Amino acid sequence: MATTESNVDVLIIGAGPAGLMAAAWMAHCGVKARIVDKRNTKIFYGQADGLQCRSLEIFDSLGFGDRAWKEANHMIEICMWNPGSDGVIRRSDRIPDTIVGLSRFQQIVLHQGRIERFFLDNIKKYSGDTIKVERGVLPESLEIDEAKVDDDLAYPVTVRLRTLTEEEATPVQQQTGSKVPDGLFRSNLTAVDDEDDLIRKSQARAGVTEIVHAKYVIGCDGARSWTRRALGFELDGEATDFIWGVMDIIPITDFPDIRMRCAIHSAENGSLMVIPRENRLVRLYIQLKEVTPDASGRADRSKITPDLIFGAAQKILSPYKIDYEYCDWWTAYQIGQRVGTSFESHNRVFLAGDAVHTHSPKAGQGMNVSMQDCFNLGWKVGLVAKGVCKRSILSSYQSERRRVAQDLIDFDHKFSRLFSGRPAKDVMDAEGVSMEEFKDAFLKGNMFASGLSVNYGPSNLVVKPGDAAEQGDGSERTAKTVATHAITADDFAKKQALASGLPVGMRVNSFKVLNQACARPWHFQERLKADGRFRVVLFAGNILSPEQKARVDRFCKALDAPAGFLHRATPAGQKIDSVVEVLTIHSSRRTETELLRDFPAALHPFDEHTGWDYNKVFVDDVSYHEGFGDAYKNYGVDKERGCVVAVRPDQYVGWVGELEDFEELHKYFEGCLMLTAPDGAKTEVVVR
Ligand code: FAD
Incomplete structure (x- = not known):
């Protein structure tokens, strides 16, 4: 089969929240761009659901903040539940979910599928339907012609794209006997990278390929990013032994705060987070004390079922009763905090979102920070590709966003440890977690989590004293390339x-x-x-x-x-x-x-x-x-x-x-x- 060849200003790999944000900028800036995703369908259930203030401000600037605001469940108060001296859980505190007066928006929850829908509609409108997600398409090679990277008009990145069949592009669900969709294929408990396998199968039947020459490539292909691996970059950091399950259910319960966001620490059975959602749904994040990683450091995902996860939730919430008839979606993940060693190569190929930072989802940060990466990057790449901005502004992406990613990992490290730890029995209990410390971290974390504490360091886009090495991401390369x-x-x-x-x-x-x-x-x-x-x-x-x-x-x-x-x-x-x-x-x-x-x-x-x-x-x-x-x-x-x-x-x-x-x-x-x-x-x- 003949291989076609074409030029494009910007190629985006991956159509999750980060990739769609990048595509939205291309549509709003009028840039010739393509976006491909190896999956044949967008998300319909589960995944991320928390939208922080800054993300809503961004949605509003793109023109669809009102859609999210209207449809979502609004998060007003957080209730903290801890064991009393008798070991029985009781409500110990209430705090506002969003710091009062911080933004004209407050935190809301709406599932990722709807958010991706808003993006797709917006991209269609602003690009005049010229930028569409090309599904069932994935890259199989990427080369950067270093001789051309400094030429503004060149297309120095060559990517070979492969089109999959419908069957190849459909994610495999875990065989648990449950009819409820699971998100394990996107969970970090999946050890294998399936790209190589997909490409091999497609090659065996001489599947369709094409060659694309791009000025810029943005890799938004998630935590197991193919683009990151193609560039030879890694994620620094480690996994913890904490495994958590997630279920979206319509609960039948006598627990009084089921429509509040709750952080619950039980005396001996682990912790649970309650997130009230749209359409009567409630998301439960449940610590799975019975599942532990094996010698390879990874938990066996085949052992994790909805029954196992829900059983753990019932124990944590006891003496309150909880049951359900309807489950919308479930998944499990292992907490790990990692940051990409580099966010770009030659300022021609960039990485964003989960491709360069992974952490626990409980603080509701992943989707928000991922979209915000591309809200930082998209206009820079788009305006440089159009010839409006100088190429030198591109260095500020890594200096600005790697520092945010590092802050996120530090925040998540502290927050997850406090959340997953057993509550201290008394002040002498050094192994237990102090509930005062937990509340304090929650209050301080709210400022960070809102996305509004981000303060970019000096560059040719931000006039302030100091150099990028001190205030940026700390890398030597950034210090050399960012003009201040x-x-x-x-x-x-x-x-x-x-x-x-x-x-x-x-x-x-x-x-x-x-x-x-x-x-x-x-x-x-x-x-x-x-x-x-x-x-x-x-x-x-x-x-x-x-x-x-x-x-x-x-x-x-x-x-x-x-x-x-x-x-x-x-x-x-x-x-x-x-x-x-x-x-x-x-x-x-x-x-x-x-x-x-x-x-x-x-x-x-x-x-x-x-x-x-x-x-x-x-x-x-x-x-x-x-x-x-x-x-x-x-x-x-x-x-x-x-x-x-x-x-x-x-x-x-x-x-x-x-x-x-x-x-x-x-x-x-x-x-x-x-x-x-x-x-x-x-x-x-x-x-x-
Ligand atoms: P992804 O969403 O992973 O998207 C990557 C895309 O790239 C996918 O569509 C994938 O099909 C595609 N892709 C992958 N490889 C290739 C390839 N080789 N070629 C082409 N396409 C490819 N975040 C929050 O902010 N708030 C929350 O409340 C929250 N809750 C979460 C709950 C759970 C249970 C989980 C699992 C995550 C949660 N997150 C949350 C995290 C959030 O889902 C991610 O951080 C976010 O989706 C990252 O966006 P992304 O675009 O970087 O990556």
């Missing part, structure tokens, strides 16, 4: 003080502001859509003060100059806001200011076909129906003098400065965007 803007700690402290509520390196928090033209309240984050655009947020301050108005005018004059970054980043024939969008928030009274009278045209550009842009200028003022967001106060910005903030396409703050610091702002964009030559020649920007 020189800024001293003192200078940085002065700049950061201009917007103390917008820490450089962290995501823009959201407060309500009103549209100057129509008075409609918006959460400011809603204006930071995931469309691949950088943003300059001008806090214009008190625009009615003549002195401040003069400062704003001077800033806008520099902004609008042909030699400035705004014009030089914009490809010929495209709108002035197509690469960098300027948004304004002022602090004067809305009713005393006029859009066209008080604000320079650069802040609400005119189009001969559609008139003035009324969606760019906002005011920090009281609304009729939704109160006062108090955005200046919350962002820590002076109401008279304001400041300027550069925001990356993924909503992270890249730079903060005064209105007079235009040169620095220009340098920020010069460091990451492809600008045309100052004489106006449009030769440097290549838009395909």
